Amino acid sequence: MTAKTMLAFFPDSRNADRAKAILQNLLFVVAVRKYVAEIPDPDTSVSALMAGSLPNLAHAVYGTEGAGDKGAYLLIVTDEEGHREEIAGTVQECGGSVIREDA
Structure with a gap:
């Protein structure tokens, strides 16, 4: 299984x-x-985003820096x-x- x-x-x-x-x-x-997403400094460079982690990518894609909520990841395990x-x-x-x- x-x-x-x-x-x-x-x-x-x-x-x-x-x-x-x-x-x-x-x-x-x-x-x-x-x-919980640990989103870095909003002024992170593009090169840091390209080589960075998922929170960096989330920050860039979703623009979560101004929302006051850092967002969250769910790891889902299925059968x-x-x-x-x-x-x-x-x-x-x-x-x-x-x-x-x-x-």
Whole structure:
């Protein structure tokens, strides 16, 4: 049995909490873990963004620096079936985006 993982980003951490609560009730979701995004200085250079981490990318793509909320990531672990469509739908309904998937 091979688990599948998905990483989702939410610009608003409250939406991540809502998605986490929904996902935890699905039978095929093995685990959901929330991580607060540690977004760096808003004046980070483009080269630092290109070589940087996911929080840097989130800052650049979602422009979260002025919102007062750093956003959050959800690491979602599912059974071997993955159920990508259901999870991606829930993430999108809650205002997030799936940014990475691994088998």
